[in-house]
Every structure is written in structure tokens, then in C-alpha cells.
Amino acid sequence: MEALGSGVPGIKLSGFSRQGAEQRGCYKAEALNSNAVRGSHCSHGETQQLDKYLRSSQLSYNTSDKSGHLVKSYMHVPAKERKLTGKTFYTSKTCTFGEDYAEISSNTAQEKVGVLLLNLGGPDTLQDVQPFLFNLFADPDIIRLPRLFRFLQRPLAQLISVVRAPKSKEGYAAIGGGSPLRRITDEQAHSLKLALGKKNLHANVYVGMRYWHPFTEEAIQQIKKDNVTKLVILPLYPQFSISTSGSSIRDLQRIFREDTYFEGLPVSIIESWYQREGYVKSMADLIEKELSSFLKPDEVMIFFSAHGVPVSYVEDSGDPYRDQMEDCISLIMDELKSRGINNPHTLAYQSRVGPVQWLKPYTDEVLVDLGQKGVKSLLAVPVSFVSEHIETLEEIDMEYKHLALESGIENWGRVPALGCTSSFISDLADAVLEALPSASAVSGKTQRNTSEDDLDPLQSVIKFFFGSILASILLLSPKLLSLFRDNLL
Template sequence: MKSSNQTRIGVLLLNLGGPERLADVRPFLYNLFSDPEIIRLPWRPMQKPLAWLISTFRAKKSRAGYQKIGGGSPLRKLTEEQAQALAENLKQRGHDVKVYVGMRYWHPFNSEAVEQILSDGINRLIVLPLYPQFSISTTGSSTKDLYRILQTKGGARHLRRSYITRWFDHPLYIQALAEMIREEMAKFPDEDPSRIHLLYSAHSVPQSYIEEGDPYLKHTQKTVELVNEALGNRSPWTLAFQSKVGPVRWLEPSTEEALHRLAKEGARQVLAIPISFVSEHIETLYEIDIEYSEIAEEAGVPYFRRAPALNSHPTFIQALTELVAQKLDQNPHYYS
């Protein structure tokens, strides 16, 4: 580790992670289901045996999905591109900052990112989970994991840390979503917004989380409200939830249920919006683009499209830049 009195600033982007090869799918799933924030069991010693069982059972189907989107998840590449764009934006604003990527369930793991951060002599760290809407299962799990890792380093007491954990209503994030939606709406045969149904599809969480106080649903609803306002409230819309796992009750309606309802109501143009995903992953590239597209066609929706995930959209990167810059500007004494 470098030693110096000079302040070295880092930004750590946290995300889920994803298997980059088909051989990675089962161990990725094992890591995912080993997380007690994903599957809560009354007896913790059962967590890993159950994770092994679920990951083994689901691996074949999951591998087939990844095969259809190119053989692996693009999440690492896209997140690293976001990190590079963020670093460039911050540099243009006069902030000499290194941006790192840490993943919860696959490489580069949070532990790998921390090793690099400490090796680089970073002593001021801003942690930015790439989950706009807070949930204990996403932002909560990632930040807990980071805290645990830092505790194994003696707490890394020299490393001053700030966290940005809730940005579901940031104006530039909302603007970026609205810009992406407008671009996609223009591709329908009838561009009249009142004739395009906006289907906001968010990652689901168990209903019990919400009942216990998790703000994810309220945050997601507020994001949708603000995006609709930015679009002029001219389109009919639905908020639905995807990617349910297991038998417990999850948030409703499911995206599949919503599509069937819209078809019955006569919707002819439906635009799916991955409202809680800031990067393309299997949930967008396979679930929405392939599975839900087929469901829409079979249900009788003639025109079904999806707005892209934000990825490195310039306005979105500007939103991340503003979030980080605000933290930096609040603490000018950290600079040398």
C-alpha cells in the first residue's frame, strides 16, 4: 500500500455482477442464493446447502438464457464503461478521481475492488451503488458486504467513506430516462403518446420486504411518477415487476400478467421500460427482449418494443457525475 499524506480520492461503483461465460452460471447463482438478503431462512446454517441445491437445479435453464444473449452477461463491460465515462466527466470538472467497480456476486468482487483501492493508496472513498431505488436486497446487501470486507482489513480506518444510497429522484436520472423513452416512442407506427402504453418493468422483491419497511416500492413508484411528469403525462402507463424467484409472494402485478391484461384491454403499442436497471443484463436482454416479446405477440399486442437500459447515456453519466461531485464539494477539506 502506498503511504503519503496526499489525499487520494476513489469512487466505487457497486453492482450485482453476472456470469461472463456459461461455465460461470452455476457458481454465480450459488453466490447469489447464498446471500441471506436474497433468500431469508430461519436457520442460517441451511443457507449454503440450499444455495447449492437451487443453483444446481436452476443452472441448466439459466445457462440456456445466457446462451441466447451471447453466452454471458455484458454487465461487467457496461459497468466498466460507466466507470470510465464517470472518471472522464469528473476530470473535466477538476476532480482527479479513480473510479473502481465492485460486484456483489461475480468478478470483480467487492473484495477485489477493495484490494485495488488499498493498493492504490486511496484514503477518501465515495461509494455509489448503481441501484437507483434502495432495497435491502440490492444496495443494502452490497454495502453490508463492503463493510464486512473492510472489517477484515481492520476497518481500514485511514479510508474515509461516504455513501450515496438513494437517488431514485435525481433530476438528471429522470431526464435521462425520459430522453431514452422519447427516442423509442418515435419508432412506433403511431407516435401519438396517448396511443403508446408505457409498461415500466422493475425487478421484483418479496412483498414481506415492503411490509417490513423496505422503501423500494415507494422509490420505484416515485421514479415512475417523475418520469411521467417529464414526459408530460400524455401516455397511459403500468408499473409491473419481473424476475420473481421462489414460492413466496412478490410484488404485483408481474410483467407477464400486465402484458396479458393490456392485450385484453386492446393495447396495440406497448413500450417496456426497464425502470430499475441501469445496464443491460439478462433481465433486459432475455426476459424482456425474448420472453416478454413472445408473450406480447402471442397475447395479441402487435407492436411491442423496449427502451434500452441507460448504460453510458450521456445524461445518465452526468447524473452520476453530479451525485459524486456533490459529495466531493461538501468535503473540500479532504483535498490536499
């Protein structure tokens, strides 16, 4: 995801399950992961603190350090004690796994179950690149402006999209003229529908993209037309970040609170699922297969490259992404070691933009460093993506591969994204089945935070007009544009 690291607001989930937010408050530990909890409960003091967050409708991943003694971090549980039986982080109540799917199916026979897959989206053609970038940068979860300058949100997004579009078009042209993400996600949706049918659950599977067609709103309209009576929301991001799953869920909440259809609809959200046994084993299968293609497999370094996020997301906004990513790598490597694969490995973060500090180490810098240290064989693993798109096909396969070979690495390989791998799709189907019992009705509409400008279209037009003038001045002034490029892009 191309993003500008300037901070994000909190994710409001008050329209969904309150219990999920309370559980989340218990999960503060060294690693803030769903599988870090072993039957823990919030203390009275922590509940009071969480109530404070909930009253302000603010989802926060920061709780009192006093809760630390309640949680045993899953990252520090010996590998042999870990149980990857499909534990998943739901916003609704935690359900018990290993249930009889036939029983679940009988309970849902009279219901119309829907599964909504959430993804980023991508331009279908080169002509779509600039409007796609505009949608991306107009998201306040990507660029957060001070209240005084919020009228610049859309004009600034327009400016950034215009400036970045030529370079982005080059990238998309190199992979065929557009993103394959929509096609692949549609294929995943079809495969998931078939897998659910084999497990005796007949459900409709929908695709909702955040920044391009089919937009989330389009999927929601189809869900209403189909009269879905129970909905499972499944972001196709294994690890949770407030800039990916969080932004999509926040957008869904906005849609839900504006539509009475969803007031009583039972909804369950699977926020992260990187720790599921099926996902971990599927990733290990792909890595093991690609290692076998090297002349000397034992000498290959496994290079996990994850999409980065600004450090401020993690340190200031409590984003659990880094902890979940590190735990994810640990789980995959434990699975490989159980198969007798003991290759060295490292983790780095790609796709940083802007002047702010992003999660380190950076992929490009690590590749150069590994080459200088004499590493000759490298297997790249795009661990935060389950579909091929520009960041795997162009950034990793072209830019990083070229950099690696130029830096002295002689043998390069890359693990493909999971796509429609049968074991992966089957595990997603299991995750949906396990989430169904935890679906609960949206707890009424939350009051929309409207400002006077929201209620006055004329004010909005005036602000966009003057904001556009300011953005145009930046765009047309060579010195200001150069400064803007250097410091923001």
C-alpha cells in the same frame, strides 16, 4: 436478479455514519424517499427510538407513525413545485448542492479520491453460471434461514444453484453465452472517470460486483494499493432495496470492520439517486426517442417493468423500494408531460421466483391483461436497470415480447438501458462531487458477531458435510426434488 423470496435480515450500517441512520429515521412517510424531507428534524421521542435501533446495530426503515406530521411526502407535492436539483440520499450528513466544483477540486487536490461502483455481477461464460448462482443464493440477504437451520445455508445454495443452472444457462446462451454486465459496468466506470476529470476532479473509479468477478473484495484491495484517502460508494441501482444496494453495503461493512485501513477513511455512500434531475431527464429522453419510432406515438402505452422483491421485504423489513419506484415513475412521467407527452402508462414487476408473494402487479400477467383489453402498441421501459443484462436482453426482449405479441399486442418497443448515455454519466459525476463534502471517517470497528461455529473450523466442516448430505437427499429423491421445485423454485 434471480432471488428466492424467503425474507431478509436487517442491514447493519453501524460502521458508517450514525447521522445517516438518524436522518433515515426521520424519513418515515407515505413515501420513504430522500427527497421527501423538507428540513425536518427528529423529535426527542423519535431519537430515543432510533437510539434503540442503533444500539442493536440494526438499520430499520420503520419508525413511529408520530413522525408523519414532520414529513411532507414528495410524492404528493405538485409537479410544478418539485425541485429536481440533484437531491440524493446519503448515509453521511446531507450536503448542500450547487457548490462550486472548482472549490471542491482544490480541496481534494492533495487527496486521492476513489469512487466504488457496486453492481450485481453476472457470469462471463456458461461455465460460470452455476457458481454465480451459488454465490447469489448463499447470500443471507437473499435466503434467510431460521437460526436452527443456518448450517444449511451453503448446502441449500449449492442445491438451488445446481437445480436452476440448466435453465439459467439456456437464458445466457440466448444472449451470447454470458452476461455483458461486467463489460458495460467497466465502460461506465471509464466514462465516469472521464466525466469527473472534465469537472476538475481526478479520481480513480473501481468496480465491485456482489456475486461475480470483480468481487467487492477485489476492488477493495485495489483501493488500498492506490492509497485512496477519500471514498464515495455508488451502487448502480437507482432505487434502494435491502436485497440490492443494502446487501452490497452490508458486505462492505463486513470488509471494512475487518481491515484497519478503513478505520479512518472518509466514506460517503449514495444509497439512491432515482430522483436526480439528470437521471429523470435521461430516462425521459430515451422514452421520447423510442416513442417517435412508432407509427402512432400518441397511442402507445408506456410500460414500466421493474425488478420485483418479495412483499415481506417491504411490509416486514421496511424496504423503501416500492415507494421509491412509484415515486420514480411519477417523476419521469411528470418530465414527459412537461414536454407535451401524455401517453398512458403503467408499472409492473418482473422476475419473481418461489412460492411467496412478490410485489404486484406482475409483468407477465399485466401484458396478457393489456392485450385482452385491446392495447395494440406498447413501449417497455426497464426502469430499475441502468445496464443491459439477462433480465433486459432475454426476459424482456424475448420472453415478455413473445408473450405480449401472443396476447394481442401488435407493436412492441423497448427503451434501452441508460448504459453510458452522456447526460446520465454526467449526472453521476455531479452526484459524486456533491457527496464528497459529506464523507466522514468510519467510526471505528464494530464488534463482529461471531458464534462458536465461526471460531471452530471443524464444526463448520461438519455442518457443511451433513448439510450437503441432506441437500443431496433432496436432490436425488425424485418426489422430494419435485416438491422442492414446486415450492421453492
